[in-house]
Amino acid sequence: VKKIAVLTSGGDSQGMNAAVRAVVRSGLYFGLEVFGIQRGYQGLLNDDIFPMDLRSVGDIIQRGGTVLQSARCLEFTTEEGQKKGAQILRDRGIDGVVVIGGDGSYQGANKLTKQGIKTMCLPGTIDNDISFTDYTIGFDTAVSIVVDAINKLRDTMSSHERSSIVEVMGRHCGDIALHAGLASGAETILVPEVEFNLQEVADRMTQNFKHGKRHSIVIVAEGVGKGEDVAKVIQENCPAYEPRVTVLGHIQRGGTPTAFDRNLASRLGDFAVRQLIEGVSDKACGMIDGKLVATDIGKVVSTKKEFNMELYELALRLSQ
Ligand code: F6P
Numbered sequence: 336v337k338k339i340a341v342l343t344s345g346g347d348s349q350g351m352n353a354a355v356r357a358v359v360r361s362g363l364y365f366g367l368e369v370f371g372i373q374r375g376y377q378g379l380l381n382d383d384i385f386p387m388d389l390r391s392v393g394d395i396i397q398r399g400g401t402v403l404q405s406a407r408c409l410e411f412t413t414e415e416g417q418k419k420g421a422q423i424l425r426d427r428g429i430d431g432v433v434v435i436g437g438d439g440s441y442q443g444a445n446k447l448t449k450q451g452i453k454t455m456c457l458p459g460t461i462d463n464d465i466s467f468t469d470y471t472i473g474f475d476t477a478v479s480i481v482v483d484a485i486n487k488l489r490d491t492m493s494s495h496e497r498s499s500i501v502e503v504m505g506r507h508c509g510d511i512a513l514h515a516g517l518a519s520g521a522e523t524i525l526v527p528e529v530e531f532n533l534q535e536v537a538d539r540m541t542q543n544f545k546h547g548k549r550h551s552i553v554i555v556a557e558g559v560g561k562g563e564d565v566a567k568v569i570q571e572n573c574p575a576y577e578p579r580v581t582v583l584g585h586i587q588r589g590g591t592p593t594a595f596d597r598n599l600a601s602r603l604g605d606f607a608v609r610q611l612i613e614g615v616s617d618k619a620c621g622m623i624d625g626k627l628v629a630t631d632i633g634k635v636v637s638t639k640k641e642f643n644m645e646l647y648e649l650a651l652r653l654s655q
Pocket of ligand 1: 462
């Protein structure tokens with residue numbers, strides 16, 4: 336490859352900027368021409384493509400959001416749109432594309448490969464719902480934000496002997512709830528991957544109250560339902576604590592990325608470029624057991640991420 340482009344797509348995540356920086360700087364270091372595509376696949380279809388240099392990614396490693404911006408693009412889900420996008424890239428002589436995003440962005444990238452464009456994907460989403468990588472870029476930062484919020488909630492809930500029902504993001508994946516729950520010592524973690532019974536949850540909370548617990552933290556992954564609905568059932572079945580609901584929402588997607596997310600993004604961005612130079616393409620890059628791996632995009636989009644039951648059971652054991 337001689338000319339590559341980079342885009343960010345779908346919901347943004349902290350560390351996307353560090354990934355863009357790595358793609359641009361590694362590409363330039365290895366003598367490639369690097370282009371940025373503004374607003375994801377929509378920008379591609381609008382031919383919103385511009386050359387990037389070393390300075391265009393200066394001062395962004397520490398910033399949340401994405402300087403390339405992001406968009407959801409219906410047109411690109413059609414074959415006509417995919418053909419048009421590939422033609423625009425060919426007309427510009429761009430032979431490789433790095434797509435940074437989540438599941439939907441991977442689906443788009445998979446389609447682009449079918450149109451003959453050499454494509455590499457980087458997992459940019461707070462949800463940690465991409466298979467063949469232990470972590471996605473932004474997940475660590477989102478978990479830290481949730482833990483920080485729960486620390487604060489715990490203070491006031493203890494003072495008032497209340498339960499805190501905290502709704503967190505993650506789409507269909509319970510990983511944010513699980514990791515934040517373990518790190519914050521939450522009493523209950525409700526995730527879509529594990530069946531639960533709210534009556535049993537309420538009974539356990541009542542037992543905990545009898546054993547001297549002055550507060551109770553219940554984390555509800557959005558894939559399970561609304562925090563408000565969970566709170567209603569708990570209020571009816573566990574009068575010991577008065578529940579208060581907090582929906583953390585998009586707060587989880589902003590702010591400065593952790594060192595972990597920046598380093599993951601930097602490693603994966605550089606890896607994707609080096610793979611393209613070596614003639615490898617149509618892969619999703621990830622990190623498994625600390626090692627960088629490239630897996631067929633098609634395989635990644637058709638494989639559901641495995642839920643870590645061991646971690647879930649540990650969180651339960653420690654929250655008595
Ligand atoms: O995929 C990231 C994510 O933040 C999910 O956790 C959440 O379900 C969704 O995006 C929210 O999407 P939007 O920003 O369009 O409201």
